[in-house]
Amino acid sequence: MAELNTGGKQQPRVDLTAMVDLAFLLITFFMLTTSINKPNAMDVAMPDKNKDDPEDRLEVADNRTMTLLLGSGNKIEWYVGEYSNPLEGPEIVDYGKEGIRPVLLRKLKEVPQLTGDPEKGLIVVIRPSDKSTHRNLVDILDEMNIVQARQYMIGTISEPEIEVLKRDNLYND
């Protein structure tokens, strides 16, 4: 009988390279999605509401306070001091690095020199109007974190300030 010459026993081998490639690709995908999927949290601290004495306020120098009025159409109107007699501004700017950031950075540098005390820096008061969106609020709070403003608060907008926004056509739906 004729015999087939198989030339010794050959171990059956499978090339696993492609399989390993695929497995690592999937691992990478799952690793990234588990951490990226998680949303971020931006901490906010609101000033304490004093129900008994709403007029209880701390007086600060006009040249230290900068007020940002968040209007409609993704615009900010800012001024320094009081709205009736602003020391600087009012000026209308956009959000982001071309808009409000240079102004904030400049004021952050200027104010301690003006007061002559590094502790007495700029105080930013954010006043969102009824026509601004949640995105605007988050953007401006984010901006505060980016420029590392230490003192800022979210306040309530007043009637005369709404008038200012209306005058500049920033109070539309």
Added chain:
Amino acid sequence: MPRVKVKRASTTIDMTAMCDVSFLLLTFFILTATARQPEPLQVDTPASATQVKVPDDDLGLITIGNGGKVFFGVVNRNARGRMLELMSEKYSIPFTPEEKAEFSMMETFGVPMGNLKQLIGLGPNDRVKEGLQPGIPVDSTEALSNELFHWIYSARVATKEQKDVEMRISIKGDANEKYPEIKKVIDVLQSQKVNKFSLITSLRGSDF
């Protein structure tokens, strides 16, 4: 001169062990990845450059979107049952243990207290239909009509009782939601002297 014979080594490497390890890791990552729950209220969160992640437990999540609809949910499952008990006492609406168990499985909800029984009666898939849940009533008082106030309060009490920690509160607002709607919820938090909370955002690139 005899030639030195260089032994040719095989270039194939045994991949079996590597394959084993990589599939083990893959299994691990698939299992730890939490499946995304379908949400009854879809919101598009604004972006920010903050790197802090949302905490995993002891968190109360207020979702605002779709023209001021407010939804509320507690991450901790055990606290949900206790929260419902406290609420049923306040509004004198009794719930059966089965309803309580079913409620504990609900990630988030947005119906007035009177319709909660109905919502629990629906199946988990019908519940998340868009536009079905009208949102939790909110106003500026501390009376029973301001249901969000009492839900948050009960959730805080429940968390405090069970874990002895203060519940953290996050607001997940839609980017295009108008500020007054957000303000209304912030006012509710402030009327409970919760002045610290966090806003949920998605990640933005550094070029902002």
